[in-house]
Amino acid sequence: MAEEHDASMMNNLYWWGIPTFFRAPNDGPEGADIALVGVPHSTGNGTTERDQHLGPRAVRNMSAVQRRVHGGFGIDPWTRKVVDVGDVPFPRANDNEHCIQQITDFYTKIDASGARPVSIGGDHSITGGIVQALGNGKIARGEPISFLHLDAHTDVFTKVDHFLGAEKSAAHWGAYLADQGKVDPTRSMQIGLRGHPRTLDWLQPSYDYGYNVVTMADYRRRGAADVIAEAKEVLAGRPVYITFDLDCLDPSVAPAVSNIEPGVKGFDIDEAIALIHAARGLNIVGGDVVCMMPTKDSPNNITAMVGGAIMFEMISMIAENVPV
Numbered sequence: 318m319a320e321e322h323d324a325s326m327m328n329n330l331y332w333w334g335i336p337t338f339f340r341a342p343n344d345g346p347e348g349a350d351i352a353l354v355g356v357p358h359s360t361g362n363g364t365t366e367r368d369q370h371l372g373p374r375a376v377r378n379m380s381a382v383q384r385r386v387h388g389g390f391g392i393d394p395w396t397r398k399v400v401d402v403g404d405v406p407f408p409r410a411n412d413n414e415h416c417i418q419q420i421t422d423f424y425t426k427i428d429a430s431g432a433r434p435v436s437i438g439g440d441h442s443i444t445g446g447i448v449q450a451l452g453n454g455k456i457a458r459g460e461p462i463s464f465l466h467l468d469a470h471t472d473v474f475t476k477v478d479h480f481l482g483a484e485k486s487a488a489h490w491g492a493y494l495a496d497q498g499k500v501d502p503t504r505s506m507q508i509g510l511r512g513h514p515r516t517l518d519w520l521q522p523s524y525d526y527g528y529n530v531v532t533m534a535d536y537r538r539r540g541a542a543d544v545i546a547e548a549k550e551v552l553a554g555r556p557v558y559i560t561f562d563l564d565c566l567d568p569s570v571a572p573a574v575s576n577i578e579p580g581v582k583g584f585d586i587d588e589a590i591a592l593i594h595a596a597r598g599l600n601i602v603g604g605d606v607v608c609m610m611p612t613k614d615s616p617n618n619i620t621a622m623v624g625g626a627i628m629f630e631m632i633s634m635i636a637e638n639v640p641v
């Protein structure tokens with residue numbers, strides 16, 4: 318009994334032991350309910366500092382303390398089989414197009430195993446690689462996925478064919494996944510877009526593809542309940558993929574983020590979590606947290622912990638759908 322108590326004490330200390338995501342065992346996805354994945358990829362977005370590949374290690378370092386029960390849902394998600402499957406290998410890390418294909422190959426195997434991936438990037442280009450595998454895949458039962466996408470930016474750029482040489486870049490995935498039929502934009506939500514854009518028509522590609530767009534200004538005007546109700550209606554009955562760009566949060570909540578938008582207040586943590594809970598009870602095929610810049614984090618590692626907190630909500634919503 319005393320030994321059990323001691324082990325439990327030590328396992329909750331983030332600084333003790335060998336870091337894995339939420340202290341999950343490092344194992345393959347076969348037979349697992351949820352596969353936690355690191356995607357240490359930075360070359361899909363060179364428009365700010367390029368340290369987003371350090372995100373997975375930052376969350377592994379902090380998340381042992383976040384291996385908790387979900388008080389709001391009244392469940393212990395860790396009673397399901399949750400594994401840390403490691404990182405996507407990037408032997409040509411400076412070649413974005415090669416990396417995106419590596420991601421797709423890695424997630425094609427996860428999809429075949431039936432485990433649902435919850436990932437930490439990496440820049441936002443990783444979502445393109447992941448959904449190239451999950452869209453119309455096994456977990457999605459052959460259907461295109463629907464996005465629940467929280468972000469300060471649309472990531473549906475169509476007017477430039479590359480960003481600093483990256484074609485399937487952090488700005489392009491919302492467009493090319495729709496072109497490929499991997500996502501149904503008309504049954505997807507983009508929420509939280511804000512800040513002063515480079516061009517006045519920046520939302521037009523999202524509208525042209527049929528995405529359901531809720532800018533931050535719309536959200537403030539309409540209120541949370543109305544937007545959550547719309548999201549539930551749009552996503553109902555669909556395989557849902559949640560993609561969470563940390564820049565949707567206010568910089569005071571998550572300072573270590575690329576492409577930070579300081580001019581307009583972002584979501585606070587409760588607002589963001591309430592929005593992703595719009596997918597609660599739906600067929601969530603996976604989710605990701607992207608654009609963490611650990612080299613800019615504060616000494617308390619708050620952004621790494623916020624990233625972990627968002628992953629915990631995704632894990633808990635998926636776990637809730639899995640029988641114990």
Ligand SMILES: [Mn+2]
Pocket residue numbers: 441468469470472487562
């Ligand atoms: Mn983004």
